[in-house]
Every structure is written in structure tokens, then in C-alpha cells.
Amino acid sequence: MxxxxxxxxxxxxxxxxxxxxxxxxxxxxxxxxxxxxxxxxxxxxxxxxxxxxxxxxxxxxxxxxxxxxxxxxxxxxxxxxxxxxxxxxxxxxxxxxxxxxxxxxxxxxxxxxxxxxxxxxxxxxxxxxxxxxxxxRLFEAELTAKENARLEGGLLPVPLLRTDAITHQIRYLPGDQGTLLAGDFLDMVQTADGAVHIVVGDVCGHGPDEAALGVALRIAWRTLVLAGQTGDTLLRTMDALLRAERKAPEIFTTLCTATLTPDLRHARLRVVGHPPPVLVRDGVPTVVADAPSGPPLGIFADAEWTVIDVPLGEEWSMMFYTDGLIEAAVGEQKGQLGVDGLVGLVREHGVIDLDRLIRHAGRLSDDLAVVLVSRRSP
Known part of the structure; x- marks a missing residue:
């Protein structure tokens, strides 16, 4: 035989x-x-x-x-x-x-x-x-999933909010990299004076080093806000921390910070080399800033960032996000959504519906962090 x-x-x-x-x-x-x-x-x-x-x-x-x-x-x-x-x-x-x-x-x-x-x-x-x-391979995938779950717990903090006058939603989604770790981070804190502080940031690159750096920056931001340090002092401190902790000199971080006044009718923003927030006010979606306040952290040691004053009024919604949302592939040509496309989707939907918006944005090519804050008229 x-x-x-x-x-x-x-x-x-x-x-x-x-x-x-x-x-x-x-x-x-x-x-x-x-x-x-x-x-x-x-x-x-x-x-x-x-x-x-x-x-x-x-x-x-x-x-x-x-x-x-x-x-x-x-x-x-x-x-x-x-x-x-x-x-x-x-x-x-x-x-x-x-x-x-x-x-x-x-x-x-x-x-x-x-x-x-x-x-x-x-x-x-x-x-x-x-x-x-x-x-x-299955065992390695399970370990990676557990590590990602542990990391997500560090990336998604519990917002420190006392007021019921605003609502908030948070999303954190992986892109096509799937198991790759990312440096996106977000947080919300309300200080003793009633002001609400928000941050969404993105450390360039993927991997455990960038993810760890993102968590460190998020914790540093929360600590500084609770200690009463805001504005350029906060950004310069975070810039110094980034330079001390990063593994390579080309690593930089973009972020957007916002401080809502205690009456929640006004916001002061710093767009640090980051995609601008989308604001819906009186039913009309707009981009908060045509240009950033200044460069990302980790590039220029003497950088300064201008304040963007935004009147909010009685009823509004504002969405902060990382570039994973506007770099999503959409349409038959698989082009990027972009800021204008994002505003167009919000206008089409009438409101900022995060789940519907992310679904309509298409295939994510990068990780995504989003914070949506809304206030309705009493």
C-alpha cells in the first residue's frame, strides 16, 4: 500500500x-x-x-x-x-x-x-x-484582549461632575489596527467653583508606550485642574511631562481643552494642534475654531496658545473628538470624512447622535475618542 x-x-x-x-x-x-x-x-x-x-x-x-x-x-x-x-x-x-x-x-x-x-x-x-x-495565537489574542480591557479602564475615567444641568456621553473605539494600543485620552472634571473642564487628546503613534503616555497625560491634566492650575500653566506643565516621559523626541501630543463657566453659558477653549470641536447652537452645527490656538505639545519649547472664547447660550451641544473620526474612510472612493464632512453629517442628522454619527462616518482607520456635552433649556 x-x-x-x-x-x-x-x-x-x-x-x-x-x-x-x-x-x-x-x-x-x-x-x-x-x-x-x-x-x-x-x-x-x-x-x-x-x-x-x-x-x-x-x-x-x-x-x-x-x-x-x-x-x-x-x-x-x-x-x-x-x-x-x-x-x-x-x-x-x-x-x-x-x-x-x-x-x-x-x-x-x-x-x-x-x-x-x-x-x-x-x-x-x-x-x-x-x-x-x-x-x-488564540492565547496571545486573549492576553491582548485582557490588556486592552485593562488599558481601556485607564483611558476611560469616571467623570467628576456634580451638576445635573448638563449631560455627557463618551465613546472610545479601536480603529482598523484592532489589537494595537493607542494614546487617545479624555476626561471631565468639575471644580469647586462650578466650572466644568474637558480634555480630549491624542499621543501620536500606536503601542504600549504611547498608551502609557496618554494615561500619564490624562492623570496629570486631572491633577492640575483639581489643583487650580489651568490655561497656559497647565499646558506648559503637560508639555514638560511629555518631554520627560516620551520614548523618542519626535513624539508629540495634540489636545483640546475647554472650561465651561459655572453658569454653563460660555466656554474658553485651547485647541492645541487638534481637530476643532463641533458646536450645535440654536439647531445650527458649526466648527468652533477655523484655526488652532497653537502647536501640539512636545514640538516648541516656548509655544503659546491663544484662548478661543465661545458663547454658548441656554441650549447647546459640543463634541470633542480625536482625528480618528474625521480620518474615517467614507464613500465608494474611501476618502476621509474631514471636518466639513463631519459637520455635514451633524447637519443631516439634526442633532449630534454619537452612535449614528460614528456608524455613518464609516470605517475607522485610527482609534477614536469622543466626548459629547449637552445642555438643554430649563
Whole structure:
């Protein structure tokens, strides 16, 4: 009966005994599609022949330059994504079991091998390796999900608000990167004088370093606000913190801060190299600022930021967001939404409905943080 190997495989046989090597090669020649076989007589020679083209390694554990499991450990280290099948003698069956426990997919006793058994063992070893790698990827994905959930807890603080005169909504969504961590951050704090302070920011880049920096900046912002430090003093302190904590000098941060007066009828904004908020007042959506107050943090040591005064009135809604929203891909041409497109969607909907707005914005190419604050007439 022919061996059941129906696809042409590339194998590496690590065997110093010519007789045993000849037997294995003869048995594999009986397969429907005989594999390509490379032979190595020692572990040193195997190092030069192991590569991505090799799909399965058959290794004898009695090599001249390695003792028992040392050979297996070396092969597993050199080819972590390749199936490994161990060859043993009758007296070394227990070694075969230990080899499987150490990471090999299977073992064969040389004296018991026939063409059918060898072909089947190679096929099963490869399938087990695929299953092992899939399980490893699943485990890594679960760890990443847990880390993202933990990170989200740091990125999404509980707003410190005492007033019922305004309502707020928060959204934090990953972009197409999915498991990649981002430096978007947001927060809301009401101080003892009744003023409400808001921040939405974005550390450039993706990854744990940027995410950690975003959390540090958010905590620093909250601490400074509660300590009574606002305006340029707050921004310069955050700029100094950014420069001290960032891993590379090209890392910068954009953000938008707003202070609502205690009567909630007026806002003072600083748009620090960041997309401008969208304001709906008297049913009309507008962009709060045509130009930013100044450059992002981390670029110019002597930067200054102008204040943007915004009258709000009795009834209004204001949305702060990171650029993940306006860089969303929309339309058949997959162009970016942009600020004008965002205002157009708000005008089309009549109100700022975050979930509907994000859904209509299309595919997110970047992470997104949004804060919506609204006040209705008493």
C-alpha cells in the first residue's frame, strides 16, 4: 500500500546512521507524492539546512554532537514553527515520550516503522503543529484582549461632575489596527467653583508606550485642574511631562481643552494642534475654531496658545473628538470624512447622535475618542 502523502513536502532528516537514513528515504519513496528530503548527519549540519521551506523535521536523538533531548531542544529553537517528529530505538521509547513532552509533535520507534505509518505520522505531526500554533495565537489574542480591557479602564475615567444641568456621553473605539494600543485620552472634571473642564487628546503613534503616555497625560491634566492650575500653566506643565516621559523626541501630543463657566453659558477653549470641536447652537452645527490656538505639545519649547472664547447660550451641544473620526474612510472612493464632512453629517442628522454619527462616518482607520456635552433649556 502506498503511503498517504498526496502533496509534495519538504522534509529534513537528521540522522547519522546511513542504514537508518536509507530506510526512511526508501519508505517515503512509496508515497503518492514523494517528498523532497534533505539529509543532515549532525546537528551542526542541520543548522545550515533548516529554513522556512522545511515543513517537517525527522530527528534522531543519538547524534554525534548532541545527546538525547539536546538535539530536540536545538531543533525546536531553530524552527519554532515547524513540525518535529522524533526517531528512537527500541530501548529509547521512554526518551520518545519525553521528547513529546518537551515539544515534539510525535515519536516513532525505528524498528516498527513502515511506509504507511511513517507517512501518517508525518501528516499528523504537521496537523498537530498547526493546531499548537493556532492555540498559541488564540492565547496571545486573549492576553491582548485582557490588556486592552485593562488599558481601556485607564483611558476611560469616571467623570467628576456634580451638576445635573448638563449631560455627557463618551465613546472610545479601536480603529482598523484592532489589537494595537493607542494614546487617545479624555476626561471631565468639575471644580469647586462650578466650572466644568474637558480634555480630549491624542499621543501620536500606536503601542504600549504611547498608551502609557496618554494615561500619564490624562492623570496629570486631572491633577492640575483639581489643583487650580489651568490655561497656559497647565499646558506648559503637560508639555514638560511629555518631554520627560516620551520614548523618542519626535513624539508629540495634540489636545483640546475647554472650561465651561459655572453658569454653563460660555466656554474658553485651547485647541492645541487638534481637530476643532463641533458646536450645535440654536439647531445650527458649526466648527468652533477655523484655526488652532497653537502647536501640539512636545514640538516648541516656548509655544503659546491663544484662548478661543465661545458663547454658548441656554441650549447647546459640543463634541470633542480625536482625528480618528474625521480620518474615517467614507464613500465608494474611501476618502476621509474631514471636518466639513463631519459637520455635514451633524447637519443631516439634526442633532449630534454619537452612535449614528460614528456608524455613518464609516470605517475607522485610527482609534477614536469622543466626548459629547449637552445642555438643554430649563
Amino acid at each position: 502506498t503511503a498517504n502523502l498526496t502533496e509534495t513536502l519538504t522534509l529534513l532528516l537528521i540522522e547519522d546512521d546511513d542504514g537508518d537514513a536509507f530506510l526512511v528515504e526508501e519508505l517515503l519513496e512509496q508515497a503518492e507524492a514523494p517528498p523532497r528530503i534533505f539529509r543532515a548527519r549532525s546537528l551542526q549540519e542541520a543548522r545550515t539546512k533548516l529554513g522556512p521551506a522545511v515543513q517537517c523535521v525527522l530527528v534522531d536523538l543519538t547524534l554525534p554532537d548532541a545527546s538525547r533531548l539536546e538535539a530536540l531542544e536545538e531543533v525546536l529553537a531553530l524552527a519554532p514553527h515547524t513540525a518535529v517528529l522524533v526517531l528512537t530505538g527500541l530501548r529509547d521509547v521512554h526518551v520518545g515520550v519525553s521528547a513529546v513532552q518537551a515539544g515534539a509533535q510525535d515519536y516513532l520507534v525505528k524498528q516498527d516503522v513502515d511506509a504507511r505509518l511513517l507517512a501518517r505520522s508525518i501528516r499528523y505531526a504537521m496537523e498537530r503543529k498547526r493546531a499548537d500554533l493556532a492555540q498559541l
